[in-house]
């Protein structure tokens with residue numbers, strides 16, 4: 001794969017109803033084997049209803065010849081969509097294979113793919129909010145509604 005080839009998203013066909021989910025295939029160089037491995041990644045928004053972060057959790061794994069994830073090799077890490085960068089955590093630092101996958105994705109993803117992920121983030125975040133248990137929603141620091149004005153949805157949640 002040439003260095004300047006950019007990674008684009010693909011979209012999975014939803015089963016039943018629901019919006020298509022973004023997926024990404026990419027290649028990493030496996031030092032132990034001395035070969036390139038094809039990996040697949042899926043994305044999940046931060047599902048904490050009132051969290052203001054702009055992050056997606058990436059779940060990635062080398063793919064088997066039939067296109068399914070290799071059991072036991074699933075890695076996960078966070079990408080910050082605003083910074084368009086990997087969110088460094090102690091766990092990620094301690095796992096070179098995950099870190100390598102995170103770097104490949106963050107450096108090689110096309111800007112159109114970042115745009116699409118950003119767009120998808122808002123749809124998926126609103127879905128996550130709608131599914132959230134009311135009791136699980138943090139009600140501290142709600143926007144002030146004492147004067148009887150309606151508070152826009154977006155100010156409560158995002």
Ligand SMILES: [Zn+2]
Pocket residue numbers: 046047048051052053054055
């Ligand atoms: Zn969050």
